Amino acid sequence: MEKAYDPKQTEEKIYNLWSKSGYFNPDKLPVSKSSKPKAQSYAILLPPPNITGSLHMGHALNATIIDILIRFKRMRGLGAVCLPGTDHAGIAAQNAVEKELKKNGVSRFDLGREKFIQAVWEWKEKYGHIILGQLKKLGLSADWSRTRFTMDPKYSEEVKKAFIHYHEKGLIYRGERVVNWCPRCQTSLSDLEIEYQEEKSHLWYLRYNLKSQISNFKYIVVATTRPETMLGDAAVAVNPQDKRYQDLIDQKVILPISPYEGSPEGRQNREIPMIADKAIDPDFGTGAVKVTPAHDLLDAEIAQRHNLPFYKIIDEKGRMTKLAGPGFEGLKALEAREKIIEELKNRNLIEKTEDYNHNVARCYRCQAKIEPIPSQQWFLKMPALAKMAEKAVRSRKTEIIPKKFEKTYFDWLKNIKDWCISRQIWWGHQLPVWQCHCQTGSNSEFRILNSELGHQELKNNFIVSLTKSVKKCPTCHSEYQQIPDVLDTWFSSALWPFAELARNDLKKFYPSAVLVTDRGIINLWVTRMIFSGLEFFSREPFAKTFIHPTVLTKEGKRMSKSLGTGVNPLDLIEIFGADATRFGIIWQMMSNQDIHWDETAVLAGKKFCNKIWNAARFVLQQNEKTKISLPAREPKPKTAADKKILKQLKTARKSTADDIENFRFGHALRTIYDFFWHQFCDVYLEKSKSQIINPKTRKTTKTILFYVLSQSLSTLHPFMPFVTEEIHQNFPSKKQKLLMIAKLN
């Protein structure tokens, strides 16, 4: 053995050794005759990284935890397996490829749908597997023979089947709703897919004249952050309790700039009603709010309650529509804003302007400002599914650890809204829905009705089918076409626990033992997997969900690639080695507090690798001089020191195992670290030198040294697999080929 441990000489070699053994696949684990014929399964799903991703600290932490659990359970004789794969990452992947194409001045529309999708596939073949290779470098012992992708043929079929299942149950409807629209990605987004960012802006106080003077009022002042939306106003609302405005309720207000031609009323100076609605906060602004049903989620709700018309004045590209009127049509929303402010100023209709910070909704994939617009979308009814999901956790059939995260889960389910599952991008699972062109009819921009197609109407107007329909349209006799929308990526991710498991695997690996993930996707992913699992298999998809800490910068800020505050785990592996990197990550994982990243922990890991290496070198050198075989059982101690170290070993191993079972990984690692370094190396190993000189204690001492080393290695192996395996390979005994499957009690 070399004088110092060199991860570069070891890691690839050892990983290949493991791969060749086949033991990442639990079906290939050796079955000893004495043990039960079929080992109990212990499965963990790897949260599938996006094909666009490259490894970051979050992945590294996640994969290290999973690997510790898998290796630990495997060594305890279970059929342990980590099921890996990647996610097609709808919007993210589409954006990545669009960006790539843009370098050559090509847009996805230049290519057309079919060729664009082809390009994404090519891109996926080229880059999609990189991240899994990076996880191998970290030592992840996943069963790569079972690697899945969310757009594999079988997976895609399961996704469509799930949609059809929901449809047949009457849980799917299509409706025109005000949705979160990303003008850059050109698609709708669910509420969970938008992020808020504070932005300095203004609050404009606008005067809307009353049709006729009432009490002392000639006009009413409304406060708004988006004056341009006034072109689509349908009412002015106040709180029903607001004493100031009691006389004004149900009176008419004249919209100072209203669309001219083509408005439904066919006249200028649109009159809009004053209404009373409980959603209005009397303390904000003037307590009077302009209501723009088509371009604000809250206003849309108010409009529904009061049967107000929806004027769609902003289109999917963020430009003003024809309905906005001449002079505005075709302008960007911000340009329209300036023009409106100028005109109002000239007409002395701006009471005042205040500075105002407010939260702007942004797309979680491209950061463009979200534009709420009315749009035809497909929805999944959530109340029944939410109830099921809630019950599963309340009844402890599936458990969220730490418990505090249950709140995130329950809160979301309590305020659940129907899930907008259709997206207008091209990369993803196209809805298994066919429609005839003659029915496609364009949306009327003039007056949007809050239409909803329920189950029966859907059946009449669309064909929902797994395969292409051959039916001809009864009206025009042409063929039905598949509608262009694709499903929300998270709709397919929700099926991950079962969607591509072979039938045999399904029996073995569903439900899985534990889901290990980040708190950021509790509702986006975990909750949806739980209700999907219950819906399709009547069983929770995993017994436990372990929410691990988030890795933050040393200052406690979010790591961000764009700010350059991210730490690349691959750099750490390159400098310190994979074991040291894993050590450094886990070392910092105490009490489930977020980690304020400290690289010196990785340095400590590197030093520890070397310490283990050299202690092993000493022990094995003793072994060269006198052939000592590894005792199967605890050797009999002869001295007080012997007795003490054996006791300490036992205590440390027990404590470490308990900690792993309870997800206290940092504590587990410190326990075994302290034992190995301070009790074994500092004390016993030094003491052994004199005991070896004495012929009376020579043999037992060497035996105990070997025994304690071997037991320490197996305890350490889940945390630091490479160095421990490498040392194990240097053992003289050929009895046990791989430490990876050595028995750990």
Next chain:
RNA sequence: GGGCUUAUAGCUUAAUGGUAAAGCGCGUCGUUGACAUCGACGAGAGUGCAGGUUCGAUCCCUGCUAAGCCCACCA
């Protein structure tokens, strides 16, 4: 606006109802066969601030301050 969490050595974090421990860093000393990626010894905090409970609090409770996270339709 609501909720959650945290505050301990220079830094990142442990621990305990009876005055605190580790890693990294720092200082002094030490290279005769496990390891200088090491060893020995040492300096360094009285546990954010203010109250309360208690014989006694860093640990329990309340308030404050600061930071972070999540949720929310305040225009």
